[in-house]
Amino acid sequence: MSPVAVTDAQLARLRHFILLDVATSLTAVVVMSLLNLVAIRNLWLLAATAMVLVAAVLIAMGLRPLARGDAEAGVMWVAVGNWAIAMSAAAIATFSWPVQQLAALLPVMVAAPYVSRNRFRVILLISIAVSVVAAALGLVQDFTGLTDDLADWVAPTILIMFTPFMSVLVALAGRSAAAALSDALDESLTAAELLRESRRRLVAAADSERRRIERDLHDGAQARLIGMSLQISLAREQCLTDTAAAQATLDAIRSEVRHAQDDMRALVRGLHPPVLTQRGLAPAIRAAIANTVNPYRDLVHDVGRHDAAVESAIYFCCLEALQNVAKHTPPETEVTVTLSLADSTLILVVADGGPGFVPVTRDGAGLVNMADRIGAAGGTFALDTRPGSGTRIEARVPARREAGRRDEAPLSANSRVSVEG
Secondary structure, eight states: OOOOOOOHHHHHHHHHHHHHHHHHHHHHHHHHHHHHHHTOOOHHHHHHHHHHHHHHHHHHHTHHHHHTTOHHHHHHHHHHHHHHHHHHHHHHSGGGHHHHHHHHHHHHHHHTTTSOHHHHHHHHHHHHHHHHHHHHHHHSOOSSOHHHHSOTTHHHHHHHHHHHHHHHHHHHHHHHHHHHHHHHHHHHHHHHHHHHHHHHHHHHHHHHHHHHHHHHHIIIIIHHHHHHHHHHHHHHHHHHHOHHHHHHHHHHHHHHHHHHHHHHHHHHHHHSOHHHHHHOHHHHHHHHHHTOSSOEEEEEOOOOOOOHHHHHHHHHHHHHHHHHHHHHSOTTOOEEEEEEEETTEEEEEEEEOSOOOOGGGSOOHHHHHHHHHHHHTTOEEEEEEOTTSOEEEEEEEEOOOOTTOOOOOOOOTTOOOOOOO
16 A cells, blocks of 8 residues: 655644654653652552553654654554553543543544545544543443542542643644645645646647648648649640650659658658557657667667557657757767656656756756646656756656557667657
């Protein structure tokens, strides 16, 4: 089960809660120790003091996993410590059962933002059970005799003293849950706004691409077809008067047909390379790497076939990254391309040893396009670069296998396929 992702602010709030919980437990240890010295000598009171001290240590143990970002483990230590206090104190000092019910239910209040749904159900059920047992222990006959041995003023004084502590803990747990909900809402609103911006950029990019295709067709294949139409009319007239000239005109038309075919092939490759459709992501990326002008390291693994949108997003992200390397680094700069599949996630890494850059100082259209493509496929895009340290882009997209597709044998890394981006 994967741990719940938490922010630094949430970790800080949980750390403050644990410290206050430990402080409350240690305060109880001090109070019970003083009672044993000045009010009553009782072995059961010493046992309760020792149990609360052990529970305080258990709660403090939650700080260790918290230091490495594991909030769920930290919450479990807090839960075990508070359950131990509730059970032992309610059994020995029966008068304290109302406070111990709060201690038993406290883990439920603090756990919600930090643990998975299944783990929260477990904590909820155990907390309810401990709370019921604590109440039962407090209401049955005092088998230790501690309550009867205490002076009349001791029990109400202890309850009044620790009620503020428990109230602060409850309030802090509630505040943590409310803050976590507010953070989640802010993140959702931010993600929604980023999604809207990304969609606007994708629509604008699609319109720009459509205009480019229209321009390429108008200036390329369409212009050649119009010229061939005129040449065919000329050849028709020449056939009646000058067959040699007609033959030369037909040869020129044949040449124009070849050029028109080349234009159309280049246009189609730019839209969606055939190797990607026919052979899959790994062969297409190997072909793109083989066509780069830079020396390269091919660490592309065969990852099988996946949803067409996923393959396109990763392929064109790789292509854009390779073009950026060719455009912004010296020709001798080596580029390393890695493609792998791990934990149902496709991972693309393109790294170079070039000069690097400060991202805000460069036109970021290409980087934004890569991020938008990966984001539209449900993935994440990360850029790591600084002057003098090269550039590394990493794209992660959840793998979605397309129904009906079968894996194909990859192309050789030496196969050079013309790829237009």
